[in-house]
Amino acid sequence: FSFNSKFAFNDLYTKDLWEINADDLHIEEILGEGAFGIVKRATLNRDGCEINVAVKTVKEYSQDFILKQFQEEIRIMKTVGQHPNIVSMIGYSHQTEKPLLIVEFCANGNLLAYLRSIWNDLMERGDEFEAPKMRSLLHLAKQVSEGMIHLGKMRMVHRDLAARNILICENGTAKVSDFGLSRDIYADDVYCQLGNGKVPLRWMALESITRFIYTSESDVWSFGIMLWEIVTLGGYPYLGLDNKEVVNFLVDGKRIDIPINCTSNLYKLMDHCWKTSPKDRPTFEDIGITLTNLIEEID
């Protein structure tokens, strides 16, 4: 090696492959925003092709802890790596005034909004909820379980699994999303104050609420609530109970009842996810197998 080529070699090592040139990014409309964070659609020029992406950033005058949380989200997305059922990171940019996190674009929005749109359609037309629709919704749940198996392999706990945090792509694939910043984008009734932070109480396992313990098993509990959201086409868990009453309800060993239109086998699966002892809950692998069987049972 000559002196020069050695330099080029070192350069290769220090260049961050995730860094995106802000000039290649054309920011378009806002998809969602909260007190601290904001998500926008954008197009990114990649080797001459324009691709749709979602860009997350922080709002003006963000406090230090928000910026730290944002850096943490970027770090987590790097660690998670690629999986078809996880929203993947495309890159980030630090060249701009505010840091940008660029992720793949999921054209069909979040699962909760999708479920509620099905509900509204049914109400308008006065139709029955049909088996093929249920099958396709369980397929989405199955895809989420696959994303969660991958997260588990990467030794990651999501802590906020819920229909609002599942995104649907243009081809209908469900992807687990949101490893931090979106938390403040949703209504306050979802995230409530517990200790120093805001938490999604109604999606949380008992041990997360009472002892701040988060594991794959507590993600399984949240998955059970997400299944309930699916069956009820976007219902609000524990409707009619305030936050304190929810905690007492769970501590007393009570659980959400079987929803109308829910088969006993599907209810059995969600109820299994809400076992008090984390080790008694199914794993995401078990859940995937059960869902495949349940999908086959639907005729």
Ligand code: ACK
């Ligand atoms: O239902 P939505 O359009 O899907 O509204 C929310 C909003 O931003 C706040 O999170 C949308 N969103 C978030 N990430 C993405 C993404 N990667 N692709 C498309 N939309 C996204 C989300």
